[in-house]
Amino acid sequence: MLLKIFALGVIVSSTFVHGAPTRTSPERRQDGDNPPFRGSTALVGYNPTNTLTNEDTDDIEFEFAPGQTADANIGQYLNFEDIENPQPIRGSRGGTDPGPQTPEYSRLNPDKLAPPGTDHGQTINAQWPMGLSHVKAGIDRAGWSRQENTQVMPDAKAMAGVDMRLEPGAYRELHWHVAGEWALMLNGTVRIAAINEEGESFIDDVSKGDVWFFPPGVPHSIQALDGGAEFMLVFDDGDFSEDNTFLITEIMAHHPREVLAKDLSVDISAFQDIPAGELFIFPGTPAPHNISEQNVTSSTGPITPRDSYSFHWSEQPAHRVEGGSIKIVDPVTFPIASNFAAALVTVHPGAMREIHWHPASDEWTFFLSGKGRATLFTPPRTATTFDYLPGDVGYFPQSNSHYIENVGDEDLVFLEVLQADRFSDISLGQWLGLTPPQVVIDTLNLSPETVSKFPKEKPFIVQG
Incomplete structure (x- = not known):
């Protein structure tokens, strides 16, 4: 090898170094000749003058969570909350991660790590x-909303959600949607009002745990009462966006005022101070405590109770089972919401919503409290485990099996929403329990004693 060393540069002329072929590199430029921000072209590829670092990445300090070194197929929940430097290791699988990393993500999502x-x-x-989700802010601190749709969950195509907060007296301005709107009150009280195609009017006050539904095209308003309110809206279209709502302000702003005056039988001067565009969420005059003061009807009268847009779900007792409780609202009891079926599920610590699937609908889930995890199984052999915290949305496609396990030390509460005319699911345990035992024994290589313990009644929730 011929090596010529200059004060500020190196010229290499060689064919082999340690048995490896090398390119003849051009003379390295003086530092002052380098293009701004770029190194010399002599840095491309192999060069015997290259400097290699030998950093020891095996010397990483960390600790295992309880159960982390057990057989990976056991799949015990790993609590990383108090673990120093969590690592992507499960049983004999995985390895250490020298970084970069954000340990907070690992602690929130141990089943991803x-x-x-x-x-x-x-x-x-x-x-x-x-x-x-990006927050859309109302006027004068009157409230906000944030949404989940296919922009952030591309495969959640059947339903989308909007979390909305209204301060006391604030309005979600008069509007309607192309999609149907199903809502669960999370806290506080609101007054809702609407009319249907027959000109029948509707007004009601709903509070925490209650439900409302407005069909596509039905115009309505929402105003928070004393104390303000928050509610979760679920729409029957995964592409739904709050930015594509039909708003009364925009309708008024984009029609000639001469037309507005003629249509509403008032003088054109009445519209000189109307808003130039969207109000969205804005402060308003507090509603009277006596709701009857705001009742307005036409000759057709109010909407009949059967077609009412609200359901006081908060007053329905939950069905209690070992491990938790469940209560259901669907078109059987709330007919106007003809394609919305929902269950409010409470799972005690250590218990789980059984392995199940919904034959007729995707499932859109909102987690209200506690810590949970679920494994989504998609045929033929794909499975991913997810961790959920309050405020998270879960989505499980039609007929894809899943469970939801309480992995915390307090009750796990979540809302399951289906696009169906009744709430239904298939229980894995009940299916195996009602299948001829020898079929299950031969298929799964289980003992008769084991198979005899499988449930013949649907448990919904199973206690760990």
């Missing part, structure tokens, strides 16, 4: 934290 050995491939993304 160290998935059970039973996970395989990658299903759709079945999790979205509403806390990562």
Whole structure:
């Protein structure tokens, strides 16, 4: 090898170094001749003067969570909350991560960092934290909204959600949607009002735990009462966006005032101070405590109770089972919401919503409290485990099996919403319990004693 060394540069002329072919590199430029921000062209590819670092990445200080070194297929929930430097290791699988990393993400999503050995491939993304959604702010601190739709969960095509807050007296301005709007009150009280195609009017006050539904095209308003309110809206279109709502302000702003005056039988001067555009959420005059003061009807009268747009779900007792409770509202009891079926589920610590699937609908889930996890299984052999916290949205496609396990130390409460004319699911346990035992024994290589314990009645929730 011929090596010529200059004060500020190196010329290499060689064919082999340690048995490896090399290119003849051009003379390295003087530092002052380098283009701004770029290195010398002599840095491209192999050069015997290259400097290699030998950093030891095996010497990483970390600790294991309880159960982390057990067989990966056991899949025990790993609590990383108090673990120093969590690592992507499960049983004999994985390895250390020298970084870069954000440990907070690992602690929030342990099953993403160290998935059970039973996970395989990658299903759709079945999790979205509403806390990562962009907030749309109302006027004069009157409230806000944030949404989940196919922009953030591309495969959640059947339903979308909007979390909305109204301060006391604030309005969600008069509007309507192309999609149907189903809502669960999360806290506080609001007054809702609407009319249908027959000109029948509707007004009601709903509070925490109550439900309303407005069909597509039905115009309505929402005003928070004393104390303000927050509610979760679910729409029957995954592409739904709050930015595509039909607003009364925009309708008025984009029609000739001569037309408005003629249509509403008033003088054209009446419209000189109307808003130039969207109000969205804005402060208003507090509603009277006596709701009858705001009752307005036409000759057709109010909407009949059967067609009412509200359902006082908060007053319905929950059905209690070992491990938690469940209550259902669907068109059987709330007919106007003809394609919305929902369950409010409470799961005690250590218990879980059983392995199940919905034959007729995707499932849109909102987590209200507690800590949960779920494995989504998609045929033929894809499975992904997700972790959920309050404010998260879960999404499980039609007929894809899943469970929801309480992995915290307080009750896990979540809302399941289906696009169906009644709430229904298939229970894995009940299916196996009602299948001829020998079929199950021969198929799964289980003992008769084990198969005899499978439930013949649907448990909904199973206690761990």
